[in-house]
Amino acid sequence: EAGVTQFPSHSVIEKGQTVTLRCDPISGHDNLYWYRRVMGKEIKFLLHFVKESKQDESGMPNNRFLAERTGGTYSTLKVQPAELEDSGVYFCASSQDRGYNEQFFGPGTRLTVL
């Protein structure tokens, strides 16, 4: 069974540009989560989808971040325009049923904003 995949693995962009990150969850997992780790700090929750609906977006930092999950399959996270403080590793995770069971994590996308 394929795990959670994320694309790209690395992205280097300049301040003011736009970047779109993609996450493909494990097939059949209704729950999809985005997290972010800024260097040296904790992994922080961004948002949670149940199928195509946003269940919890309390962690989204501001309106420069837009997450979508059309059709309840893969998800994209767009940052527009990117700022220096957006640099970090963006993780995606998915889970079956309720997330009180295991959330399976992807490898992350390392975003560097110059």
Place this chain on the structure above:
Amino acid sequence: AQSVSQHNHHVILSEAASLELGCNYSYGGTVNLFWYVQYPGQHLQLLLKYFSGDPLVKGIKGFEAEFIKSKFSFNLRKPSVQWSDTAEYFCAVNIPNTGFQKLVFGTGTRLLVSP
């Protein structure tokens, strides 16, 4: 809001030494507790979890953790570490029965095991 503290940011041990990584959380109610590990170049993966029942939880690769409710702690232990345990370890919590399933993580502990 919930928070998780991992007091050891970097730990260096020799093979066969015993390991204990501290984890404390701040939340007065019922919590689910997790330890995740990220080996170099790999994904975050679950080591063990506690939802209820026996407060001593056994996980993969010989790891265990003990939930002490009175201390708000969930420390990770391994009696004898191996070089292959070199990794970053993350403690996390979530709150059951709220509909909000986000994990709240600690800052992580980097463990280096020297052969």
